[in-house]
Amino acid sequence: MSIDHDPSGHETTGWAMLDDGLLHQLLAEFSTFGGLPNGGVHRLTASAEDGAARDHLRVWLLGEGAEVRVDRAGNMFGLFDLAGPGAPIVMCGSHLDTQPNGGKLDGALGVAAACCTARSLLFLKRDGHAFEVNFCVVNWTNEEGARFRPSLLGSGSYVGAIALDAALAAADDDGVTAGEALAAIGYLGQDEPPPLPAAYLELHVEQDVRLEENGAQIGIVVRNWGAAKLDVVFTGEQTHTGPGSMARRRDALLGAAHAVTAIRALADRWPGALHTSVARMLLSPNSPNTVAARVEMSVEIRSADDAILSAAHEAANVLLQEAAEAAGIACAIASETRRGIRMLPGEIADLTRTCAREAGYVTMDVDTVAGHDALSFLGRCPTGLIFVPSVDGIAHNPREETAAADLAAGLDTLIRAAFALCSGDRKA
Amino acid sequence: MSIDHDPSGHETTGWAMLDDGLLHQLLAEFSTFGGLPNGGVHRLTASAEDGAARDHLRVWLLGEGAEVRVDRAGNMFGLFDLAGPGAPIVMCGSHLDTQPNGGKLDGALGVAAACCTARSLLFLKRDGHAFEVNFCVVNWTNEEGARFRPSLLGSGSYVGAIALDAALAAADDDGVTAGEALAAIGYLGQDEPPPLPAAYLELHVEQDVRLEENGAQIGIVVRNWGAAKLDVVFTGEQTHTGPGSMARRRDALLGAAHAVTAIRALADRWPGALHTSVARMLLSPNSPNTVAARVEMSVEIRSADDAILSAAHEAANVLLQEAAEAAGIACAIASETRRGIRMLPGEIADLTRTCAREAGYVTMDVDTVAGHDALSFLGRCPTGLIFVPSVDGIAHNPREETAAADLAAGLDTLIRAAFALCSGDRKA
Incomplete structure (x- = not known):
């Protein structure tokens, strides 16, 4: 089977393999x-908004004939x-x-594109194509790590990298746990998840x-940067910001500020090879006239070089x-996680690269710095x-954007790769 | 009239001028x-807890025969x-x-001591003493400036230093205004406040x-330090903390951290004569993996020397x-207030010093650095x-403490000064 493609990003064959109308x-x-x-989206894990988005996905999946399961991590x-x-x-x-x-694209694109892929594969099945592999659309809980930490909570739990109990006990800054929040929106599921897939895209x-x-137009991810993530607590002592000598103060925010500038300067020891951030x-009590007694902060360090990552950590x-x-204060490391530097499997990278190039897209092998x-x-x-x-590399920002032709190219590549994999053909 | 006093802090005369049992x-x-x-108190302006404390004061005042008024600033x-x-x-x-x-003492001591003073003066009136001046207990709204800024909101509004509309429009960090919060606890009053007093203690x-x-044992405040208070907004740009070069980032928290350390170092230019703090x-969005787009912070600078305060400001x-x-970010000053360095009136300082010394307390003339x-x-x-x-100078802290004998000495001095002023005798 071959799929022709014109520069507009729309299929020219008779069957609607690529439906970017549905994607949009x-x-x-x-x-x-x-x-x-402002055009952005504020949809924290297991918020009411997340619940509504999940409901929308569920209804769509059921409408397309899928069996929908929600596991105990809300996936x-x-x-x-x-x-x-x-x-x-x-x-x-x-x-x-x-x-x-x-x-509006970070995460949602991958879910929406998987939905489009499912519809295309179903169309091809009805058209008589004999598949050897089933297809599963997935929405993972708390990838961002914005409301609950760590990030990749749902997928990490699914593969066994994070214990389910620990995942559900992760608390937001108001002390609400992921389990409580998922239950509140009706997504603390009881279903057995499907077994580990033959492939994940x-x-x-x-x-x-x-x-x-x-x-x-298409990035083939071949390597992920390693990351060290630290949750740090600085402990000083509450006092009035007015009376009392400067020398007597034990200011947790001052210690934290020194740390922020030092962590930024650390990146300059390995220019371009180390990314750092706070x-x-x-802050507690976070009052203008009471010296901070406690500052909790999250530090991130990322590199593609294990020696650099270790030295920087x-x-x-x-x-x-x-x-x-x-x-003059204390500092404790409340938690510390480390994600290793790894290569993505060559066989799937080869498949997606081939699929993209067959369709006429310019590909580039890239790292992922983000998880x-x-x-x-x-x-x-x-x-x-x-x-x-x-567009302009803008991310984690309401102005995040990708050109429509690039979205279509990405979806096209994904469908072609999924089609090959579900047909038992890896093109490798 | 003379009042004897023994070292235990309790009156030895027949009439209960000093009732430190009531104070406690x-x-x-x-x-x-x-x-x-932990022994501390968390009672932010116009919170439910503040409402309950106000109710308690109101009931006590009414029980003692006072006319209770609540003005439009909640005083x-x-x-x-x-x-x-x-x-x-x-x-x-x-x-x-x-x-x-x-x-538990910061603020509450002054209100409770005023109540004790009222009862002592009423006792003396019933005992036949002829007063020339009436007495008024007052509880000011939002002295701390912790929930709403500026501080001294209620007393500033009462004397006309802060416009009532501006005071009621002051918003907390959740956007709730002082007016809304006072209304919610039933203390957005309608009463005309009493006129400017003959004296304030x-x-x-x-x-x-x-x-x-x-x-x-007794500090006679003769001067207040001046203060400059700045609300500052640093504006950068949201982006992912992982991908993207360090050079492209515009990190609002990094700018704020530089500012915190610089404001602290500023104090060392005038050691002992300048207090600074943040x-x-x-932070916004305050997510571990999104570079901060906006940091709002409150800066305080205090000195007893106007030239130093101006230079430091x-x-x-x-x-x-x-x-x-x-x-690589922007900084804007959202608001900037300046409180001048002023001497407290010598006549009242002389009166309170005389009252304290007559009762046998060791006095010391001091500055107030705090408002x-x-x-x-x-x-x-x-x-x-x-x-x-x-005790140990501890303030704005649950461990704040004052020895019982010192509390009694303070109350004794206050009652003596109030008695003199309400009798038309300034002892000056």
Whole structure:
């Protein structure tokens, strides 16, 4: 079977393999749940908005004939019967949760594209194509790690990297646990999830400028950067900001501020090879005239080089203690996680690259610096992660955008890869 | 009239001029509203806890025969008739709002001591003493400035330093205005407040170590430090903390962190003569993996030297801009207030010093670095501010404490001064 393709991104064959009209429709529909006047989306994990978006997905999946399961981590699976019971599964999806004041594509694109893929495969089945593998659309809980930490909570739980109890006990900044929040929106499921798939595919926005700067439409993700993530607590002592000598103060915010600048400077020791950040900080009591007694903050360190990541992680621990000492306060590491640097399986990268090139798209092999649900599957099953360009590299921002032609190219590539995998043909 | 006093802090004369049992009772009762297991009190302005504490005060005042008025800023006045209608008033009080996780004495002491004073004066009236001046207990709204800014909202509004509309429109960090919050607890009053008093008296904890270090029981406040308070907004751009070069980032938290360390270092240019702090910071979106787009923070600068305060205020504005530039972001001053350095009126300081010494207490003339409601009256009527020692100088902290003998000495001094003023005798 071959699929012709014209430069407009629309199919020229008689059968509607690529339905980017449906993609735009689903994206527009999802963006109404938590939609903001600025064009962005604010849909935190297990919020009312997330519940409404999940309901919309569930209704859509049921309408297309899927069997819908919700597991105990709130992950949603839409199982489509292409090859009959007992056949292996290709799983495809992403996440419907967003960052606070986030974009409409991050996560939702992967879920919507998986839905479009399901419809295309069903069309081909009805058209007489004999599939050997079933297809499953998935929406993972709390990929972002914005409301609950760690990120990749749902996919990590599914593959066994995160214990279910720990996942459900993760608490937001108001002390509400993921389990409580999922129950409140009716998505603390009881269903057995499908078994590990034969392959996992995900389409995502790049969130960087490399594809755009290199004129590529499709990014084939071949490696993920490693990351060290630290939750740090600085402890000083409440006192009035007015009376009392400066020397007597034990200011938790001062220690935290020293740490923020030191963690930023750390990145300059390995220019371009190390990304660092502090982006979350909770102050207590956070009153203008009471010296902060406690500051909790989240530190991230990322690199594609394991030696650099290890050295930087070690240096960060020293810098955090030095920052605390400079303010005369204490610093404790409340939690520390490390994600290793790994290559994505060559066979699936080869498949997606071939599919994209057959359709006439310019591809580029890229790293993913950010975490994505697909990374939960590395070492567990063949895994493919496909990027489409982000306009100006804008990410985690209401202005996040991808050109319509690039969205179509991404969907086209995803459908072609899923078609090949579900047909038992890996093109490798 | 003379009042004997023994070292235990209890009166030895036949009539109960000093009732420190009532003081401890009232303090214990007030501390139940917002009381914390750690011994502190969390009673933010116009919270439910504040409403309950106000109710308790109102009932007590009514029970003692006061006319209770609540003005449109929520200030509570308990008017005691000592000298008949039309006589001038001595006003005495402080505030029942606290810092988050604050102490049980800051503010509550001044209100409770004013209540004790009222009862003592009423006792003397019934005992036949002829007063020339009436007495008024007052509880000012939002002295702390913790929930709503600026601080001294109620007393500032009463004296006309803050427009009532602006006071009621002040919003907390959730966007709730002071007017809405007061209405919700039933304390957005409609009463006409009493006219400017003939004198204003306030008893407060020192919140510093000077009295303790100098073995003094009573601080006679003779000067207030000036203060510049700035609300600053740093504006960067949301983006993912992972992908994207470090150079492209415009991190509002990085700029804010530079500012925190620079504002702290500023104090070292004038060691001991300049106090600086940043203690409140709001991040947006405050997610671990999205670079902060906006950080709002509150900066305070205090000095007893006007030249230093002016130079430091000017330098702070430069430092804030430099901090923003170092992070490639913008910095705007959202609001800027300046409280001048002023001397407290010598006649009332002389009166309170004389009263304290007559009773055998060691006094010490001190500055107030912190703002207090009494400062709203400077230049408007004779004003006295009396300090009692804070154990270890601990303030804005659940561990805030004052020795019982010092509390009794403070109350004794306050009653003696109020008695003299209400008798038309200033002892000057």
